Amino acid sequence: MLFHVRMDVRLPHDLDPQVKADLVAREKAYSQQLQRAGKWPQLWRIAGEYANFSVFDVDSTEELHELLSALPLFPYLDVEVTPLVRHPSKVD
Amino acid sequence: MLFHVRMDVRLPHDLDPQVKADLVAREKAYSQQLQRAGKWPQLWRIAGEYANFSVFDVDSTEELHELLSALPLFPYLDVEVTPLVRHPSKVD
Amino acid sequence: MLFHVRMDVRLPHDLDPQVKADLVAREKAYSQQLQRAGKWPQLWRIAGEYANFSVFDVDSTEELHELLSALPLFPYLDVEVTPLVRHPSKVD
Amino acid sequence: MLFHVRMDVRLPHDLDPQVKADLVAREKAYSQQLQRAGKWPQLWRIAGEYANFSVFDVDSTEELHELLSALPLFPYLDVEVTPLVRHPSKVD
Amino acid sequence: MLFHVRMDVRLPHDLDPQVKADLVAREKAYSQQLQRAGKWPQLWRIAGEYANFSVFDVDSTEELHELLSALPLFPYLDVEVTPLVRHPSKVD
Amino acid sequence: MLFHVRMDVRLPHDLDPQVKADLVAREKAYSQQLQRAGKWPQLWRIAGEYANFSVFDVDSTEELHELLSALPLFPYLDVEVTPLVRHPSKVD
Amino acid sequence: MLFHVRMDVRLPHDLDPQVKADLVAREKAYSQQLQRAGKWPQLWRIAGEYANFSVFDVDSTEELHELLSALPLFPYLDVEVTPLVRHPSKVD
Amino acid sequence: MLFHVRMDVRLPHDLDPQVKADLVAREKAYSQQLQRAGKWPQLWRIAGEYANFSVFDVDSTEELHELLSALPLFPYLDVEVTPLVRHPSKVD
Amino acid sequence: MLFHVRMDVRLPHDLDPQVKADLVAREKAYSQQLQRAGKWPQLWRIAGEYANFSVFDVDSTEELHELLSALPLFPYLDVEVTPLVRHPSKVD
Amino acid sequence: MLFHVRMDVRLPHDLDPQVKADLVAREKAYSQQLQRAGKWPQLWRIAGEYANFSVFDVDSTEELHELLSALPLFPYLDVEVTPLVRHPSKVD
Numbered sequence: 001m002l003f004h005v006r007m008d009v010r011l012p013h014d015l016d017p018q019v020k021a022d023l024v025a026r027e028k029a030y031s032q033q034l035q036r037a038g039k040w041p042q043l044w045r046i047a048g049e050y051a052n053f054s055v056f057d058v059d060s061t062e063e064l065h066e067l068l069s070a071l072p073l074f075p076y077l078d079v080e081v082t083p084l085v086r087h088p089s090k091v092d
Numbered sequence: 093m094l095f096h097v098r099m100d101v102r103l104p105h106d107l108d109p110q111v112k113a114d115l116v117a118r119e120k121a122y123s124q125q126l127q128r129a130g131k132w133p134q135l136w137r138i139a140g141e142y143a144n145f146s147v148f149d150v151d152s153t154e155e156l157h158e159l160l161s162a163l164p165l166f167p168y169l170d171v172e173v174t175p176l177v178r179h180p181s182k183v184d
Numbered sequence: 185m186l187f188h189v190r191m192d193v194r195l196p197h198d199l200d201p202q203v204k205a206d207l208v209a210r211e212k213a214y215s216q217q218l219q220r221a222g223k224w225p226q227l228w229r230i231a232g233e234y235a236n237f238s239v240f241d242v243d244s245t246e247e248l249h250e251l252l253s254a255l256p257l258f259p260y261l262d263v264e265v266t267p268l269v270r271h272p273s274k275v276d
Numbered sequence: 277m278l279f280h281v282r283m284d285v286r287l288p289h290d291l292d293p294q295v296k297a298d299l300v301a302r303e304k305a306y307s308q309q310l311q312r313a314g315k316w317p318q319l320w321r322i323a324g325e326y327a328n329f330s331v332f333d334v335d336s337t338e339e340l341h342e343l344l345s346a347l348p349l350f351p352y353l354d355v356e357v358t359p360l361v362r363h364p365s366k367v368d
Numbered sequence: 369m370l371f372h373v374r375m376d377v378r379l380p381h382d383l384d385p386q387v388k389a390d391l392v393a394r395e396k397a398y399s400q401q402l403q404r405a406g407k408w409p410q411l412w413r414i415a416g417e418y419a420n421f422s423v424f425d426v427d428s429t430e431e432l433h434e435l436l437s438a439l440p441l442f443p444y445l446d447v448e449v450t451p452l453v454r455h456p457s458k459v460d
Numbered sequence: 461m462l463f464h465v466r467m468d469v470r471l472p473h474d475l476d477p478q479v480k481a482d483l484v485a486r487e488k489a490y491s492q493q494l495q496r497a498g499k500w501p502q503l504w505r506i507a508g509e510y511a512n513f514s515v516f517d518v519d520s521t522e523e524l525h526e527l528l529s530a531l532p533l534f535p536y537l538d539v540e541v542t543p544l545v546r547h548p549s550k551v552d
Numbered sequence: 553m554l555f556h557v558r559m560d561v562r563l564p565h566d567l568d569p570q571v572k573a574d575l576v577a578r579e580k581a582y583s584q585q586l587q588r589a590g591k592w593p594q595l596w597r598i599a600g601e602y603a604n605f606s607v608f609d610v611d612s613t614e615e616l617h618e619l620l621s622a623l624p625l626f627p628y629l630d631v632e633v634t635p636l637v638r639h640p641s642k643v644d
Numbered sequence: 645m646l647f648h649v650r651m652d653v654r655l656p657h658d659l660d661p662q663v664k665a666d667l668v669a670r671e672k673a674y675s676q677q678l679q680r681a682g683k684w685p686q687l688w689r690i691a692g693e694y695a696n697f698s699v700f701d702v703d704s705t706e707e708l709h710e711l712l713s714a715l716p717l718f719p720y721l722d723v724e725v726t727p728l729v730r731h732p733s734k735v736d
Numbered sequence: 737m738l739f740h741v742r743m744d745v746r747l748p749h750d751l752d753p754q755v756k757a758d759l760v761a762r763e764k765a766y767s768q769q770l771q772r773a774g775k776w777p778q779l780w781r782i783a784g785e786y787a788n789f790s791v792f793d794v795d796s797t798e799e800l801h802e803l804l805s806a807l808p809l810f811p812y813l814d815v816e817v818t819p820l821v822r823h824p825s826k827v828d
Numbered sequence: 829m830l831f832h833v834r835m836d837v838r839l840p841h842d843l844d845p846q847v848k849a850d851l852v853a854r855e856k857a858y859s860q861q862l863q864r865a866g867k868w869p870q871l872w873r874i875a876g877e878y879a880n881f882s883v884f885d886v887d888s889t890e891e892l893h894e895l896l897s898a899l900p901l902f903p904y905l906d907v908e909v910t911p912l913v914r915h916p917s918k919v920d
Contacts, residue, residue: 048891095691140252140263156913229433411547458503522781535786584827599818636782689915708819717904727874728881729872734863734872
């Protein structure tokens, strides 16, 4: 089941650089772990912004929330979730 | 080169049913033609709305505009285009 | 799996009264059918507005879209869908 | 009498972790106390966000305000209240 | 129990003048009836706009909805309801 | 002459508690002084929010601005002023 | 007493040209009458838009509403009123 | 002197096709006339939308308004004007 | 050439009082200097807000930007500029 | 390939002056380097605001993102990107 997610990253300017670097590194590792598990099939950077469009493939809204709220950057994210379905014109 | 597009369909309520059916049919045929050509790799229906999220793969903004403005439903669409790039955390 | 839905009804003022009455009747029958089937556990009228807050209980986003897009009033609705999960403080 | 409430939690990033933990714990206890008292019949987490949709069952707007403004997290909440009534299509 | 209501009147330009005059007359009569019954204690015209701020004094959200949805102009209104309580600084 | 005013209070979270208590006390005293003087005939708390709807009765916009900008909480307020007039349907 | 007013003119496209010409002529005559009476001291066209910024000098909000609601174009206007006072830095 | 202008074209769906074609043709001719006169140095189509970004080079706001309000499509445009100046980092 | 300008002042709450007093004094002196030079013909305080509507009379957008960006409060301002022209109904 | 970009600069008020001066200097140098390379053909300051409209000429969205995200001021920018194409009425 697919969910479209927009994430805008709002890191405070005065965040300790080391804390920031660690956060970003853990975010990348976590994201890649989910991608390899097939949970996060689509991930694009929005050109010109510290934001991304993603598509999550999960079994329930619970799983979606678990995955999103476990993001190391979660406290610094504006998140917008939109449920998706197969489009009637979609060609495989 | 990838572009994220949101399309909201705003068909007038008093549109002749036959005209509408023809429009929707031509839209589907055109969309599937572009999908087969690899120009329209992602297309999802937004659950609960007459709207979709899409990703177009084109060689230029010109091509993007040609493809979008040739949509039979184009005069009835609100379109929002966002340029995408590969995310630094993306796993192939 | 739960989805919160806000529906605002935007019926054209010049809609034929008989057509309108029929639409509203079919909407009621359809809604009550879904409620009895356990798909639409929560439905409230927003005081002072021709709008409602609902909660749908479905097995997938596909099912949610099917149920919503089959609403007789669907062409006249502004729909906003928000996925829900159990709150960590929820008491049964 | 029912009121729909959306609460978005905006905790400052630099809030002392112990203060935060205490706040969140007191919020949970208080919320569960109200739920057991039947005042807070519906409470859902919005998937992907530090926010919830709730329904309060109170005898007056005074009581609603007392309950909401006594929330330990109240100073850090954006709150949106919408009065509800029984929907004419509601099936018991 | 008090509710603050903003009403913006959106009459179609091509509404038959006689229909409009009748609507407005019925609206005035109905409004004055509620005012005399003590249900509509505050009613002001917003200077420069076809809109009003009102305060309704009702026993429940049900009663509020009944009174508002029975307004002859209801189909042509944008309505915004905000529940009120006594202010801690209020002097009688 | 009447003006409708919405005030949203935005106190910084890290404001010294004693400073805050003093501000709020002075605000209450000042508000009650204006109410007794007949300048502030209507004051309601918006249920669930640190905000109020008020109606000021003043002789000029100058007087309105003097009264509002002298509010101890003024630097921490978002203020929205709307001029009112007697509604043609108003019953005394 | 001064009020800043923004007026956006929204004439329906299918308005009979003769009706439109008459409306616009009556609007001009009425506006110039008020200007000569000193009630409408400032009137500017917003470059590139069918809209204006104005300043009205009136004795009360009642007078302001009378003048604005008597504008021939009033039914086709979006109006935004902002009360003004003398600025502390104003030089005569 | 430069002005940035965004124009969104909102043609009614039921506009007579011949009227529309004539409007669009006259708009093109007029636009090219201004471009050749050096008044309209920048003109881009926004990809995917019936809208453009333009830059006008005029001697006064009066001239800007004359040029814009004389656009054949003017009655069907949403126009947003932003005054520009040379950027301190601009390289010739 | 006239430009309408709205300025909202957003001074940080924790700004050193002496720094603030100095800023405000310099702002007043600078503003009065421009007013006497005829560059700033209209300046009103918006009742109830730390904001103003102004009209600047300048020879170019360059001059407008120089005057605005030299405001001592400029770093703390939200500024909205709208170009004006003489209204066709304006009476001298 | 052209992209229209709006950049709003949001520098924190308490940023160390030396850090700020250095940032702004590096931003200027970097911007001029890209302009000389033909990547940043259009750059205007928005009159009255710490913001600019730009046009970038790049070979891909990747290149656009690289150029924008390398801006020294990037962490302090709100960026809005709009893809452009040649307008059908454009005269060379």
